[in-house]
Amino acid sequence: MQGSEVARVVAWLEARGVVYQCNGGWAVDALVGRQTRPHADLDVFLDETAMADAVGWLERDGYRVAVDWLPVRVELRAGEGAASRAVDLHPMRIVPGGDGVQALLDGGSIVHPAASRAVGSVAGQRVVVADAARLISLREGYELRPVDSHDLALLRGLLA
Numbered sequence: 016m017q018g019s020e021v022a023r024v025v026a027w028l029e030a031r032g033v034v035y036q037c038n039g040g041w042a043v044d045a046l047v048g049r050q051t052r053p054h055a056d057l058d059v060f061l062d063e064t065a066m067a068d069a070v071g072w073l074e075r076d077g078y079r080v081a082v083d084w085l086p087v088r089v090e091l092r093a094g095e096g097a098a099s100r101a102v103d104l105h106p107m108r109i110v111p112g113g114d115g116v117q118a119l120l121d122g123g124s125i126v127h128p129a130a131s132r133a134v135g136s137v138a139g140q141r142v143v144v145a146d147a148a149r150l151i152s153l154r155e156g157y158e159l160r161p162v163d164s165h166d167l168a169l170l171r172g173l174l175a
Contacts, residue, residue: 016041016054020100022140024057027072028065034109035061035143036132038153042144043166045135046173052165056090056101060115060127063106073102086118147173 021041028035037045039058044050061069063086070080070089078091078100086106093100107115113129131149135142145153147170154163 016056016100018044018050018138021057021142022138024059024073024102025137025140025142028059028061028069029141031065031068033062033065033069034107034113034115035059035065036107036115036127037142037144038105038150039103040162040166041137042135042142042150043169045137045142045144046133046147046150047169048136050137051169052162056103058103058105060105060107060117062109062115064109066104066106069104078102084120087120 021037025035025037037057037059039056040052040054041057044052044054066089070091073091074080076093078093080089081092081101082088082090088103088105090101090103105117107117107127109115115127115129117125117127119125127145128149131146132143133146135144144150151167151170154167159167
């Protein structure tokens with residue numbers, strides 16, 4: 016997933032005033048201000064009321080639903096090899112105050128606090144992301160992959 020595609024997807028969200036937050040590796044790189052590693056996809060948590068429009072726009076652009084675990088997430092993919100693109104959309108119910116409540120596979124939910132949103136940059140595009148402390152906390156509770164360890168080192172450096 017290239018930074019230019021991240022910027023294009025985010026610009027579409029921004030132009031429509033969608034409440035969103037990027038998480039995952041691209042969020043880390045947005046906070047750092049540069050791409051630090053390859054990325055397989057873009058993780059976007061967005062206002063559930065914008066989901067149908069976002070999926071429709073991506074499908075018109077050649078993406079196809081690869082994984083449908085709604086109401087938790089839907090993953091869309093396009094292209095092959097180095098030209099592959101993938102966007103993982105996670106709907107959030109926006110509550111008064113702006114926090115986003117995301118459904119989990121076990122039937123529970125997780126709150127993405129509005130106060131934990133920050134702004135970074137990918138390919139010159141403003142990108143709303145979770146702040147460094149929140150991105151660290153979202154990597155707890157599962158076995159870390161090498162990319163997670165890489166991201167955690169960068170995030171801890173931002174907090175130092």
